[in-house]
């Protein structure tokens with residue numbers, strides 16, 4: 001993969017593909033979920049599909065990076081110390097603010 005040319009996909013482009021093409025949600029619902037207007041959603045989706053088509057046809061790798069988005073806040077609880085907080089969940093890099101362990105669950 002490291003020797004392939006890359007096509008950079010923004011996070012919101014992947015989200016548009018996930019909602020519309022994977023979950024088969026209606027455009028209206030997708031736009032609402034992403035907090036954008038319908039024309040904006042349509043534009044993001046069109047760009048995303050074009051990038052994926054380009055990568056397929058040209059044998060390029062897709063890299064997901066950047067974009068204009070914010071992560072949803074979740075209620076979390078540390079399984080080590082029981083501390084509860086509200087925060088974003090990004091992979092498993094999120095750590096408990098009290099004991100700095102990354103052994104937590106969404107509540």
Ligand SMILES: [Zn+2]
Pocket residue numbers: 078079080081082083096097098099100101
């Ligand atoms: Zn903790």
